[in-house]
Amino acid sequence: MxxxxxxxxxxxxxxxxxxxQRPGTEPIGAVPTPMGVIARSLSPSGRLSVCGRTRQGxxxxxxxxxxxxxxxxxxxxxxxxxxxxxxxxxxxxxAARDVDFGAETERIVRGLAELxxxxxxxxxxxxxxxxxxxxxxxxxxxRDVGLRYYGLPWGYELGSLIGAVxxxxxxxxSLKPESLxxxxxxxxxxxxxxxxxxx
Amino acid sequence: xxxxxxxxxxxxxVRAAAIEAxxxxxxxxxxxxxxxPRIAVNGVPSWDGSVPESVFLDRILAPAFE
Numbered sequence: 001m002x003x004x005x006x007x008x009x010x011x012x013x014x015x016x017x018x019x020x021q022r023p024g025t026e027p028i029g030a031v032p033t034p035m036g037v038i039a040r041s042l043s044p045s046g047r048l049s050v051c052g053r054t055r056q057g058x059x060x061x062x063x064x065x066x067x068x069x070x071x072x073x074x075x076x077x078x079x080x081x082x083x084x085x086x087x088x089x090x091x092x093x094x095a096a097r098d099v100d101f102g103a104e105t106e107r108i109v110r111g112l113a114e115l116x117x118x119x120x121x122x123x124x125x126x127x128x129x130x131x132x133x134x135x136x137x138x139x140x141x142x143r144d145v146g147l148r149y150y151g152l153p154w155g156y157e158l159g160s161l162i163g164a165v166x167x168x169x170x171x172x173x174s175l176k177p178e179s180l181x182x183x184x185x186x187x188x189x190x191x192x193x194x195x196x197x198x199x
Numbered sequence: 200x201x202x203x204x205x206x207x208x209x210x211x212x213v214r215a216a217a218i219e220a221x222x223x224x225x226x227x228x229x230x231x232x233x234x235x236p237r238i239a240v241n242g243v244p245s246w247d248g249s250v251p252e253s254v255f256l257d258r259i260l261a262p263a264f265e
Contacts, residue, residue, distance in 0.1 A: 040250025090223050101222060132223060138204070146207045160200040160217060167201065173209035180226055181255050183210040192203045192215045195227060195237040 050159040060111040060158075069162060073116030076169030080119050081142045082109045087126040089131035101152045108153055119165060136161065139175070141167040157196055200236065202255050213259075 061069060069075060086102045106123060113121035129144060130137070138147040138161070153161040173180060203215035220227040221236060230239055234247045240259050250258070 051212070058204045067252050082257075090225060132218075140208070145211070146214025147204055148214070148216035148218075150216055151222040153219075157200075157217065157219065160204075163201045164204045167208055170208075173205060175205050175209050176252060177253055179206075180209055182256050182260060183206065183213070186210060186212050186260065188212065189241075190210075190213045191241050192206065192213065192259060193222045193230075193239040193242075194200050194203050194215070194217050195230060195235055195239070196200060196217050197220050197235050 001018065035110050060108055066115065069112075070115045071164055072162075073112075073119050073169075076116070076118040076166070077171045078141050078169055079117075080165050080168045081125065081139040082113060082165070083139055083144075084109050084118065084121060084123045084139035085125075085127050085133055085135040085137065086123065086129040087130070089133050099108040099152070104154070105136065105152050107175050108158065109136055112162070138164045154198075160196070202249075202252060203238070206255070206259070 084106045086106070089101060109121050113119045126133075127137075130148070133152050134150075136149040136153060137144060138149070139145070145168075146162055149157075149161050149164070151157075156187065167174060175183070200215075200217050203217075207213045207215035218226065220237075222233045230237065230244045232244075236249060237247045238245050238258075246258060
């Protein structure tokens with residue numbers, strides 16, 4: 001993973017982060033997220049809801065970060081489709097209620113898809129295989145292999161959605177050979193749910 | 200989260216979902232989400248926190264999830 005994506009700008013302790021290791025030596029399994037960068041551009045201060053109205057175009061990154069994500073997306077070994085699923089939404093916590101989650105999710109995902117021909121977006125109303133809304137399905141070559149993000153992917157979770165696209169764009173899985181061998185012996189289905197927060 | 204996605208990409212029997220806890224409070228309550236990331240396997244809340252790849256595999260492949 002490129003060093004920039006692992007860079008931690010903020011020393012704050014309010015979310016999971018790496019111990020302060022050199023880029024490239026982070027513990028395996030740690031989520032590389034451009035926290036300071038993405039969090040600043042998508043803070044919960046209400047900037048999220050005005051972003052699309054006060055700025056030209058659909059920019060969701062600062063210029064230098066956008067260039068890097070573009071580069072990473074252009075290098076995908078296979079194209080990735082992002083399916084935005086709309087449907088009835090559960091009432092979120094009061095503090096978040098002024099944001100239209102479905103619309104913002106679509107805006108952010110369209111913003112990602114605009115960065116590269118290798119990433120496309122499709123929008124559907126209550127597609128099969130989605131349990132709650134809004135949601136994003138990450139589909140390598142348009143195939144549903146079970147990758148989902150439920151909720152609005154902002155704050156540092158945008159980094160994990162980008163990471164999902166990068167992983168889905170690989171032709172070969174990036175797990176260690178011994179992990180792949182263990183998975184090959186799996187005799188049952190597994191549904192892994194990871195509860196996250198964007199801040 | 201990335202590890203869960205990598206696992207889903209590596210195996211047709213695995214699917215992985217990130218769930219934003221503040222946007223789905225009823226579900227987060229049911230799963231007793233107080234710290235994130237909280238990992239549930241086949242609907243059963245299992246552990247909190249990011250772990251290394253081999254530990255992640257140990258936990259999701261544990262017999263408890265048969």
